[in-house]
Amino acid sequence: MKLFISIDMEGISGIIDVTYCDPDQGINYDRGRQFMTADANAAIEGALEAGVTDILVADSHDNMRNVLIENLHPQAKLLSGTSRDYSMMHGLDSSYDAAIFLGYHSRHGAPGVLSHTMSGVIKNLYVNGQVVGEFGFNAIYAGLLGVPVVMVSGDDQIAEEAKSLIPGISTAIVKTAASRTAAICLPLSAAQAEIKSKTIEALARIKEIQPLTTETPLELKIEFSHAGQAEMAALIPGSEYKLGTTEVSVVCQDQHEMYKVMRAMLNLAGVAKFW
The missing domain is CATH 3.40.50.10780 (Dipeptide transport protein)
Structure with missing residues (x-):
């Protein structure tokens, strides 16, 4: 085992x-x-x-x-x-x-x-609409x-x-x-x-105990702490920044892509200072 x-x-x-x-x-x-x-x-x-x-x-x-x-x-x-x-x-x-x-x-x-x-840049993280x-x-x-x-x-x-x-x-x-x-x-x-x-x-x-099942493709959505972080994260190709919010979403084909995109968004968002 x-x-x-x-x-x-x-x-x-x-x-x-x-x-x-x-x-x-x-x-x-x-x-x-x-x-x-x-x-x-x-x-x-x-x-x-x-x-x-x-x-x-x-x-x-x-x-x-x-x-x-x-x-x-x-x-x-x-x-x-x-x-x-x-x-x-x-x-x-x-x-x-x-x-x-x-x-x-x-x-x-x-x-x-x-x-x-x-x-600390993430306020909420969603996968297929579910906060996790x-x-x-x-x-x-x-x-x-x-x-x-x-x-x-x-x-x-x-x-x-x-x-x-x-x-x-x-x-x-x-x-x-x-x-x-x-x-x-x-x-x-x-x-x-x-x-x-x-x-x-x-x-x-x-x-x-069954593995946690999730439908693919996966919609990854991150609500950032402030708009500057969202703007930086939205530099990821294929992502969508919802104006008037701090939300950036992207559709990922599988869990490997989703994890890499999440990490890239965090790294980009971390560059944006509050002041």
Whole structure:
């Protein structure tokens, strides 16, 4: 059995604000890396107990070189570093039996610890008219490869967001959001035990969870934070900027094109300063 693990940082056990996940100036960043690696190891241990023989961990936060490889379980491979065509989902293909999303968070505008969608430039992200966050966007990518997302870890809010998209998904809730930068956190040992347990549970039920189905072609629409960002994103050939809004849309033939277009729009929009 092959397992793909996409691991973000904001939803990791014990992490409640950017001091834990900002590689440039986070005073708790080194601790956050340790927590992140420990959560990965908990899932890996559960996967091995469940009979998985091939595990790829895709570091999926910021510069994508956060997981401490020297402390990572030796029976997993690590995809580290950027740039990657498919960002948080790079390395996944149809040969994988399942995917697990660790340390994920709720979408922009929703309650939850450090809620956002991909980047500060995005207000809302839509696929075929449905608003999605990083969980939904990445689950669509996996689903179009025929790979089910069987478990997510993070706070109580991402658990609810995930269940609304994938009925029956296992959820390892390691903290309960009190605000966007505060949470009631399980002790790290308890949180990691929960991740391991829910990984085993999810992989035992792998045939019960269907890949997230989405019709193609895919309409990708991004609502940006301000018009200057939308104007830059609309430089993408084939895109349409809806005047009077901050929305830019483009029709993509498949999930690979959609991911690349989304990344290109974010990069272009990031050039546009607010002032």
